[in-house]
Amino acid sequence: MKKSVDLSGYYWMIPVAAVVGVTVVLMGGAFRNSVSDPYAKSYIEDFEHQQNFKIFCEESLLTDDGAGGVRADWERFYAYVKTNYNLGRMVAEAERRLATGESPADESSPFKGQWNRLRAMGVVHIDDRGKAYIDGEAFHKRALKTTFGRHFLTAAHNVHRFRLGEDGQVRADDFYFRETNVFSVTRVLPRGSIYDRHDREIVGWSRGRRDYQNASPGVFHIVGLPNRFGLEARMDEALSPKPDRGLHDMLGLYGRDRRGDDLQLSIDGPLSETLYNAFDFPKGRKAGAAVVLEVGTGRILAAVSSNAPNPAEWRAKMDELMRDPDRPLLNRCWDELYFPGSTYKTVVAASMLEHKEMVGPFRVREKAEFLKIRNNRNKVRKHPIDLISAYAYSSNTYFAEKGVLLGQRTKETAERFGFNRPIELLANVEDAKPWTAVAPVAYRGGQRFRFRKRGDQRLVAQFSIGQNQIKSHALHMAGVMATIAQDGVWINPTMIQGRREGALAREEENTRPFESLPTGKTRRIIATDDATKLRQAAWATMNRSGGTGYAGEQIYREETEAGIVYVIARRNQLPREQLVPSAGKTGTAEHGQKKKPAHSWYIGYAPADNPKVAVAVVVEYAGYGSTYAMPIAMKAMAGALQSLETPPEQADF
Amino acid sequence: MSAFRDFLAHQITERGGRWGRAVFLGITLYVLWEVLRFVLLMLAPENQPFLLRTVVQTCELLLILALLHRAFRPGKTSADTFERRYLLAVWALFGVWLIVMVPMGFAIRDPYLYGQPNLQSFHGTFSHVGQFRWFLVVVWLTGGLGAALLYSFKKRWADVDEIMLPLVCHLVFTGLVMLVRLGPDRMKTAALGWNQTLFFVIGSLVFAVLICPPFRERLMSFAERYPYIILMVTLALIAGTFLFGTALSGGRKLWYRLGPVTLQPIEISKILFVFVVATFLEKKAHLFQKSNRISSLVSLGALCLSLFVILLLQKDLGPIMVLVMVCMWMFVTVSGRLDILMGAGLGIGGIVTLAFLTRWPSMVYHRIMDFVDPLSYSSQMTYALWTQASGDLWGTAPGLSKAFKVPVIESDYIFTAILAEKGWIGASVLLLAFLALTLRGFQLARFLSVASRRDATYLMGLVMVLFVQQAVIVAGNLNLFPLSGLTLPFVSAGGSSLVVNLGVLGLVMGLVARHTRKATVEERHGVATSQPAQATSSPIPLFPSEIPTESPALKSMSFTSATADPHLKRETWIPTSPTRMP
Incomplete structure (x- = not known):
């Protein structure tokens, strides 16, 4: 070594x-x-989050400078300090006394103590001839040392980041993109716009900031906020402006700078707004979510989280929104998990169909005592019923017993249907950051289930009707229904259908066509025959007398001189030949919380014979699926069918 | 028409001519464009500070490059002339930056606080801006005074080196420019800047004391005789803070308060400790070089641990890091034992890992987490990173960055401010200055290694303390390394730091001066000289490559040419002992 x-x-x-x-x-x-x-x-600098900003606006400390901008008004600042802060009050009082000739330093005067404090602070001086005067500079410095003063100073430094709202109120700029070159010359370039499927603009860009004129709360979570969430964050690379690095850059000229890429979504803007409004019930607004998918392509036509804020106002209310116990910033379409309740029977039925010995006629009991499961509304049936009837009548005991018999095998089917597997939403775009929906969970509790053991059979029975440890979200359940409508093939949902290069920064119009993006990946879930059986069952739910959805609203197709119009009405209120048969499954999911109505579910597709759209609606703490979720789902499907029939050039915009 | 055809034919047949002309045309157009752009930029008033900043920083960069060149290749000018010119140039640049650009930045940054329209009723009688500018002039003059004092003392007592002093003045001026504008408001920042200026002058006096031969010799002989007293003083200074210390920041008692002045003892202790280690290493060098027994290392380990444990109890991790690295460096320099170094490195890595895992001391854990994920753990680091990002290549002009948002920007994070306001170019100038300082230190240590190995090791240690401290705090600022509370030598705000660092400069020069003397008249005139090259450049031979074995100057040297050379008339210092010649 x-x-x-x-x-x-x-x-x-x-x-x-x-x-x-x-x-x-x-x-x-x-x-x-x-x-x-x-x-x-x-x-991002958030001025509106800063303490005191409200006061600056309300008291007009920040005002219109007469040239379209904002000015910090120091006169008013001092006026405000002199009325609202101790230091200011003392100075004001001292000024008054000096002006009126009253002696402030009298022994008897109650002001003497404050006068001495002012002298100690150096705000008041006494010159050689014994004459007192107020040192404005010292007062100024003192005032700026307070939190209020510091904040105002910051705001004054940053007036270029404020704008006047339509109501004349001062607002902080909602998005501020700066491009700075080596000579620190700054310019603001527009981000790309987002359009809906009929090329209506959802969010655009006007006068140096995001324009939310046409954005409804129904698209809030889809669009999202720059650098925070939603497409603005996930597609940041595409939406960001593309500055042209060149010689002109040195001069801060625009040159061939491009706006960010424009995106065309498969979302329908007006439909989203309609659905958002559909959650207004007579007793008040309910929280919930609705997702509409196009059958055959897997494109999302609408994804509405019902208490989303208005995109135009998020900036002013960000703090409130974050602290709100109703969690409006939570995307209920795919970031929140619910018990799917009876809608989960679709999966159990699919599993049964895969094992033929399960399917034969079967006599159910009112109460399955040993499983502790009860039926909800349907009566005891004397004769054996088959799978289709059990599905249509939503028999809990039928599926509970079948589920126990199926045991482990349901889990396999469920996992093929997408349980325990996150859904990737932007897989069809190259430069997107991943946007993953929460994975629905099934059979994933802390304990391991021995499907044969008696005590655990009760648990398995609850699983089979979508309770206890089964959880899912609206996007996934819509996907399950679309899978059945697509002959057993799952298509990964996508929301961006087109994209084009942004216009030059100075161009008004972008005339390029959108390049279409591929649809999601497909995978076979169940056999075609089984899917056909399930479609019959779903049809029976809506169209066989006694089915849980039979009595509710239905879709009707009217031919008027303006064209074809899809409307909804209760059964038999409109001519029978106008009926567009739909298919689906209602669900009433208990959540175990006392004294609160159950979550209301509906999943389905329409038309039943030639499926074009699939839908899933969940309404929190509402009640029966057929009374709360179903009307919304019908509206959604009618609107979506309408939207699919409308070619882009006829859309009203 | 035929001429045109001829022209075309020529263009088509003579391919080279056409392309060459096209390229030439392109270059011409580009140059014209650049000129036009420059003129337009000059005309735009809002670009004034940016333009000025670019010009000043280019000058600064050229200066530092010239100095680096000088450190390796002696130029035509004499050492003295070079030094004076450099000092004057740096001082002039400092003046432009301070008196022209700082007020410009303030005017842009604080139009509401200091502008005319809004504050008429509160202004009183005087114009604030004018007054502040006068203050800046005073700072400039006082800074110049400090530099002049340093220069004259050095000239008087130890004129051995023309690189280090201008570099140090450059660094100090850079720090001053930053400090007069970094504070939260004009009055506070003025106080910071003024404090630093005063300590610069005080530091130059300390420099004088340490460099003057009588004091220097007494001090050194005392230290040589009683190294253990030095060690005890070192430990006592640090340990005393437990009893008499005050906490200025972070709840740690790291300072002594002497009336209005606060003093950080670790600054002094570092230097003393390096001396003790150098003495020890030189005494035992033969042991380390030969034997592989652990016992020869025990006393060194105990020495180091005694200090580190005290520092650890104080939770002052920065100096520990610096001293560990410097001690290891010195050890390897003296013994050449890379294997032991590696062992020690592994051991230290193990200790740090253990501290991280057990979270004791918790500071290690926090500092490492701040480093790993600054955006979620440390708001200070986050603001620092954002501030640095605003710097770009040339920096925002002075006063236009958001540096005031970073807590303790004036000491720990001053490099962030420099990176933000002077940009990458300015930061590189700073780093190059430290590099040049260190390399020069190596050269001096190499020169000393023949005369006195102990002094050489000590000098090496001193230089490495500066370099390592600089590297650690800069890397911490840049999030390349966990941050620990250290000052950037010569630049950060901090009186004791500046004074002690100037003292270090004095020590370095003094150590070299111990082994040199003034040349006699005959030697200066080239009679009976063994080192003719000394006349025009630094007296110290640099790297082996630079020492001419067969000097052409030596051959052509004659009485007439020697007297004709103006530089030879000046007094020159030459080594007293034989230098390392190849």
């Missing part, structure tokens, strides 16, 4: 190389942090 290194000759190279190496590394790090700038993107 060599004990020491012989470095004679060039040994002095070692320290030199080490020191030079360290310096080079440090210079590289400095280059990374300053020029190539990996951290700056996460930086």
